[in-house]
Amino acid sequence: MTCGETLVAELRRKGFRVTPQRSVILETIAHKSGHISVHEVYLEARERLPGLNVATIYRTLESLQKAGMIDLLASDTDVARFSLRDAHNPHTHLVCRECNQILEVGTDVIARSAREVERDTGFVIDIDHLTLVGLCKACAAAERSMPHR
Amino acid sequence: MTCGETLVAELRRKGFRVTPQRSVILETIAHKSGHISVHEVYLEARERLPGLNVATIYRTLESLQKAGMIDLLASDTDVARFSLRDAHNPHTHLVCRECNQILEVGTDVIARSAREVERDTGFVIDIDHLTLVGLCKACAAAERSMPHR
C-alpha cells in the first residue's frame, strides 16, 4: 500500500495544487485501499474535515484520474467505484453480480488472452484495470442449488 | 438474428404476459440488434406505439433480464446499454474508452483464461456477455502518436 504522503507529493509533482481537502481525500483512499465508492470516501473524509463537500470529492477524483493515480471500475451494478492505481500490483477485478463483492486476481491469467485479442483485432485491452462480471464461488453454488426466477 | 415473433413466444413461455408494449419493445430490440441504449429503444418503439412511456421500457427491460433474454453491458462510460442474448453467437464486447465504439469478438479467445480463473478462485465469469474496456485500433494508434494529458 502506498502511503498518503507519497501520494500527496506525486500529486504536486504532476502540477496539481495540494489543499487540505485533497490531502485528506487522498489519505482516505490510501487508507481504505479497496474498491471504494464516492460516498464511502465522503463519510470517512468528512470526519477529519467536517465542512467537506461531496462536490469537492467528485472534483478531486476527477483530478486524481487525470493525474493517473486512480482507476474507475466499469460495472453496471451499484454506484461508481474506483481504486488507487498501484503499479506494483496490477490486478483484474472480479465483480459478483449477485452480492457485488469484488475479488482480485493477478493480470497474468488474463494476459495471454489479451495479447491474442490484440493480435487479432488491434484492440488494446486495459489489462491493468480490467473488470469481469460473474458469480463468486458462494453465489455460483447458491445458483446451482436454487430454482431460477 | 432472432425474429421478434420467436422472442414473444419465448417471453410468454417463461410466464410473462405479452402486451403490445412488450411486443413492440422486443421487436425493436431484435430489429436493432446491437448494443442499444434505453433511449434508442424508446425513440424507435414510440414511433409504432405513440403513447409508450419510458418507465414501461425500463420495466420491460427488467422483465426481459429476469427472463434471461437480454444482457446488460458493464461500462463506466456512457449510459447503460444492453443487448439481446444470442445463444448461437456468444461474444465478448470490447468497449473503446476513447470513442465508445463497441467491437465484438468470439468468446473462445477468452474462454481458456476464464476457465483458469474459475479453477483458481471459484469465480465463474459471465463469459457470454463479457465487457472489456480498452482502446480500439485507431484510438490506440492516436494515443501512441500524441503527447499525454
Place this chain on the structure above:
DNA sequence: GTGTCTGCAAACCCTTTGCAATTTT
C-alpha cells in the same frame, strides 16, 4: 375475475455546474 401491466407524474439518486469567497502557488 384476478393479478399483472401501463401511463403519468413525482421522487430519487448520483453527479455536475455556476458563482462568489477562499486558498495555493
Place this chain on the structure above:
DNA sequence: AAAATTGCAAAGGGTTTGCAGACAC
C-alpha cells in the same frame, strides 16, 4: 497578484416508484 480550488445550492440526467385505470390471462 494570478490562477486554481472550495462550499453552497441549484440543476441535470438517468432510473425508479406509487397509484389508479386498463389489460392479459
